[in-house]
Amino acid sequence: MQIAPAERLADRSAKLRHALATANVDVLVVTSLPNIAYLTGFFATAAALIVIPDALILIGDGRYATALAKRAQAGSAIRSVLVPPNCSYDQAVVENVAPFKGLRIGVEAAHLNVRRFRYLASTLVREGHSADLEETDGVVEQLRVVKDDWELARLRDGAARLSSAAK
Numbered sequence: 441m442q443i444a445p446a447e448r449l450a451d452r453s454a455k456l457r458h459a460l461a462t463a464n465v466d467v468l469v470v471t472s473l474p475n476i477a478y479l480t481g482f483f484a485t486a487a488a489l490i491v492i493p494d495a496l497i498l499i500g501d502g503r504y505a506t507a508l509a510k511r512a513q514a515g516s517a518i519r520s521v522l523v524p525p526n527c528s529y530d531q532a533v534v535e536n537v538a539p540f541k542g543l544r545i546g547v548e549a550a551h552l553n554v555r556r557f558r559y560l561a562s563t564l565v566r567e568g569h570s571a572d573l574e575e576t577d578g579v580v581e582q583l584r585v586v587k588d589d590w591e592l593a594r595l596r597d598g599a600a601r602l603s604s605a606a607k
Contacts, residue, residue, distance in 0.1 A: 443481035446514055448590045452479055452583060453517060456491060459579050465546035467492050468576065469533055469560070472551040475580040480518055482511045488533050492540065495519050499532050530559050538567040549575035 444452075456479065460468055470476055470489040477483045480496060484504050490497040494517070500508045501523040508520035523532045537545060537560075545564070547557065561573050587595065 442594060443514075444590055446516075448588060449479065449481055450517065451588065453491070453496060455583050456580060457493070459583065460491065460546065463546065463574075463576055463579055464544060465574050465576060465579075466543035467537060467540050468546045468548075468579065469537065469552075469573075470548055470580060471556075472548055472580065475548070475551075475584070478580065478584050480511055481514065482507060486529065488529050490533065490536050497521055497536050499523060499529060499536065501529075530556055530563075534560060534563045534567065537564060538569075541568050541570075544571060544574055545569070546574040546576040546579075548580070549577055 456468070460466065468491040470479065470491060473484065473487060476487050476489045476498070479489060479491075480498050482498055482500070482504075484500055484507070486501060487504070488499040490499070496518045498508060498511055498518050499521045502525070505522060508522065512518050512520040521532060521536060523529055547560065549557075552560075557573065564573070
């Protein structure tokens with residue numbers, strides 16, 4: 441699988457931040473793996489992403505240490521975080537969202553089950569956050585629908601290869 445170039449990933453992040461402002465959210469917790477891959481180029485079976493005003497905090501476990509480091513090197517706005525042993529992804533998300541007290545925090549409602557939502561909300565309140573988590577719907581997906589030049593080139597290349605194979 442090809443990973444979008446760093447400048448494309450930066451464009452996607454900028455567009456997402458604009459969309460978050462429209463959605464009235466300052467920070468977004470992304471739990472959809474396809475959305476994480478689209479925004480960071482990180483393909484994994486487990487991950488979380490926190491979109492903050494000036495960076496992307498990419499969270500993964502020890503299986504992905506090398507890939508996380510590569511993603512952080514490839515994109516200057518990506519900060520990689522390893523989930524500590526005996527810690528859950530949700531705990532890691534809370535630890536990395538906790539410093540953003542006073543900001544409006546959104547979650548991908550369609551990709552977060554009720555138990556996880558309640559855990560994040562109640563734990564953040566214990567950490568001193570006063571506001572509720574904002575449920576967002578399709579913010580990243582709406583960006584993914586519109587293909588950029590790099591994606592269109594990949595689609596055209598794939599179509600050309602299939603056409604030549606079908607002859």
